[in-house]
Amino acid sequence: MEKKxxxxxxxxxxxxxxxxxxxxxxxxxxALVEDADLKAQFDQLEADFEKMALEQAIVPPSRVKSNxxxxxxxxxxxxxxxxPLWIAASFAVLFGLATYWMYIQWQNAEENFDSLQQQTxxxxxxxxxxxxxxxxxxxxxxxINGPNVVPMVLYGNQKLPNAKLVAYVDHNxxxxxxNSQGLPELPVTKTYQMWSDVDGEMINMGTLAPNxxxxxxxxxxxxxxxxxxxxxxxxxxxxxxxxxxxxxxL
Amino acid sequence: MGADLADIQLINRLIEGDNDALYQxxxxxxxxxxxxxxxxxxxEAEAQDLLQETFVKIWSSITQYDASKGxxxxxxxxxxxxxxxxxxxxxxxxxxxxxxGVYVNETEENQQDFSLLKGSLKKLEPHHxxxxxxxxxxxxxxxxxxxxxxxxxxxxxxxVRQALKQLRKTYANELVWLWCIxxxxx
Numbered sequence: 001m002e003k004k005x006x007x008x009x010x011x012x013x014x015x016x017x018x019x020x021x022x023x024x025x026x027x028x029x030x031a032l033v034e035d036a037d038l039k040a041q042f043d044q045l046e047a048d049f050e051k052m053a054l055e056q057a058i059v060p061p062s063r064v065k066s067n068x069x070x071x072x073x074x075x076x077x078x079x080x081x082x083x084p085l086w087i088a089a090s091f092a093v094l095f096g097l098a099t100y101w102m103y104i105q106w107q108n109a110e111e112n113f114d115s116l117q118q119q120t121x122x123x124x125x126x127x128x129x130x131x132x133x134x135x136x137x138x139x140x141x142x143x144i145n146g147p148n149v150v151p152m153v154l155y156g157n158q159k160l161p162n163a164k165l166v167a168y169v170d171h172n173x174x175x176x177x178x179n180s181q182g183l184p185e186l187p188v189t190k191t192y193q194m195w196s197d198v199d200g201e202m203i204n205m206g207t208l209a210p211n212x213x214x215x216x217x218x219x220x221x222x223x224x225x226x227x228x229x230x231x232x233x234x235x236x237x238x239x240x241x242x243x244x245x246x247x248x249x250l
Numbered sequence: 251m252g253a254d255l256a257d258i259q260l261i262n263r264l265i266e267g268d269n270d271a272l273y274q275x276x277x278x279x280x281x282x283x284x285x286x287x288x289x290x291x292x293x294e295a296e297a298q299d300l301l302q303e304t305f306v307k308i309w310s311s312i313t314q315y316d317a318s319k320g321x322x323x324x325x326x327x328x329x330x331x332x333x334x335x336x337x338x339x340x341x342x343x344x345x346x347x348x349x350x351g352v353y354v355n356e357t358e359e360n361q362q363d364f365s366l367l368k369g370s371l372k373k374l375e376p377h378h379x380x381x382x383x384x385x386x387x388x389x390x391x392x393x394x395x396x397x398x399x400x401x402x403x404x405x406x407x408x409x410v411r412q413a414l415k416q417l418r419k420t421y422a423n424e425l426v427w428l429w430c431i432x433x434x435x436x
Contacts (some may be wrong), residue, residue, distance in 0.1 A: 010392070013414070016303075018328040019391045029319065049386070049417050050282070050323045055369040056387070057281030058288055064298045065276055068305050072269055075306075090267065188319040189328055191311070208372035209314050234307040234329035237336045 002031045003038050012042050018189035020234060025187035078111065087137050091130050098123050111235060140214050144168040144177055154228060154246040161243055165208075167226055174219040176205065183210040186230060193231045195239050196223030197247075207235040225249045252318035257304050261322065272309050279323055280360070283330045289387040291333045300337055304314040304330040335389050378413035385410060 006012060014020050014030045032039045104118045134175060143149070149170045156163025163180030169175070183192055192208040196215055205217040208228075229236075230243040257278075265270035288297040294385060305327050315325050367387070371379055377399070384395040396406035 010411055013385075013407070013410050014392055016324060017331065017385065032319075044418070045414065046321045046324050048414055048421065049327075050321060051284035051421055052371065052382075052386070052417060053285065053323065053327065056285045056289075056367060056371065058282050060284040060298060060301055064284075064301055064313075068271075068276065068302050069273065071302065071306055072309055141267070171328065188316055188325070191314060207311065207314075212415070220329040231323065232328065232332040234304075234311055234332055236332070237340060 002027060003035055005015070006031055006038065007041075010037075012045055015042075015189075016045060020189075022187060022190060022230065023145050025189060029187055034227070039122045056099070085135050087130070091134055094126070094130065098127075140177070143170070143173075144174055144214070146170055146173070148172040149175075152248055154226060154248050156245050157247075159243070160230075160245040163228075165246065166230060167248075169219075169226075170248070174221075176217045176219045178208065178215050178217060180208045180210050180212045180215060183208065185210055190230050191233050191235060192245075193229055193235050195227045195229065196220035197225040197227060198222050199224075202227065204235070204237070223250055253321050257322040261312060261315060261317070263414045264326070270379070273307065275322070275326075276305055277306070279326055282323065283326060285333050286327060286387055287330055289383075290331070291338060297334075300330070300334050304333050307333065325331075331389055338389070358415060370417055373415055373420060374416055378409055378416065381409035382413050402407050 011020060011024060011028055015025060015064040017219055018025075020028065032042055034044075053157060069160070102116075102120070105119070110164070144151075149168050152167045152169065154163075154165045154167060162184060166179040166182070168177045168179075180192070186192065194205040194208060196205055197203075199221060199222070201222070203220045205226075208217075225247055226247050227239065227247040229239045229241070230245060231240055253370050257275070260271040260275050264275070265407060281354065284297060284301050287300045287304070288294065291300065298356045304326070308326055311329070367379060367383060373383060374382070381395065382400060384390045384398060385392060390398065392407060392410070393403065399406060399409075401409070
């Protein structure tokens with residue numbers, strides 16, 4: 001039984017630090033979901049681990065926080081992409097509902113007139129917000145549908161045969177956008193990361209979460225191929241070649 | 251039990267773009283993470299850079315954190331540990347490939363030993379202390395650490411388990427003492 005093996009071999013302690021190979025991590029995560037007693041033991045282990053860490057804490061100098069604040073406030077975050085179809089559908093449905101609702105209100109005429117004005121103003125604000133979202137979505141659609149965009153499909157190798165990722169590369173505008181919906185879920189300690197091969201050197205393009213429709217990544221000049229590896233959470237400075245799951249020449 | 255509710259609220263704010271939530275997480279956990287990073291790399295300037303890099307990674311990857319799979323500190327610890335190991339590996343390559351002088355200067359600079367543990371860990375038996383230090387504060391995997399200690403892997407794993415069990419007892423006793431003091435005062 002998995003639980004017995006996990007406890008006897010001390011796999012929870014190794015899972016905590018992210019030391020286990022991917023197959024064993026997935027096995028532990030599955031067991032934690034299915035077995036409340038095992039989950040309680042892991043919760044206790046995490047609580048003790050955190051208590052120990054707080055006891056061993058060393059206060060860093062205040063300049064580290066100042067540097068962090070400068071670094072964060074001067075970085076433009078990557079905007080989370082929303083599903084264009086979802087937004088377009090929401091827009092249409094909301095507009096339809098709003099029109100119907102306005103028709104009903106009109107039939108009640110004057111007694112509701114004041115309230116109708118108020119509601120219309122609110123609705124207008126929501127429509128404007130949706131129009132803004134729609135403009136963002138349209139711009140993203142243009143990014144992936146432009147005449148110079150080259151769509152590519154990266155299939156997983158024998159390590160992850162079910163994996164699939166679609167990349168849209170525009171060399172003219174120096175844009176790379178990927179759809180990661182075809183990548184399987186990974187253990188919590190791992191992430192996907194993309195790399196460009198430039199003269200034999202792998203250059204980091206960014207990390208990827210699965211199930212995302214449009215993720216903008218760094219465009220790398222003179223890239224000869226696109227590659228995906230599985231790396232520790234937060235990403236790696238250098239690719240773990242033995243965990244390469246897909247590659248495609250450009 | 252699992253993830254801390256206050257942490258989850260901060261994380262939700264952070265996901266919505268409120269950077270102040272990150273700075274509150276920093277205030278709460280930077281000491282614990284700095285304790286890990288500094289003990290691993292043994293160099294204050296480098297540890298400070300790595301701590302900053304860790305929190306930038308936390309900020310940029312926060313949507314990947316899944317509270318149902320564990321506490322925020324555990325997730326942040328893994329990022330800090332991987333970031334530090336990456337940096338140490340790059341440095342090791344530099345020393346081996348390019349400039350042997352770097353190694354000499356470094357040992358001269360790092361006179362202070364940051365690896366010392368404190369508090370309840372000091373009450374553990376020496377072999378238990380060492381097992382915890384190797385795995386949680388020096389970045390060794392269990393497979394590497396048992397070789398460093400010169401004991402079989404199974405024995406090493408039981409050292410870690412016994413040490414954590416002992417720590418749990420110590421923390422529980424501390425709570426009982428605190429309760430007794432509180433009752434006496436009240």
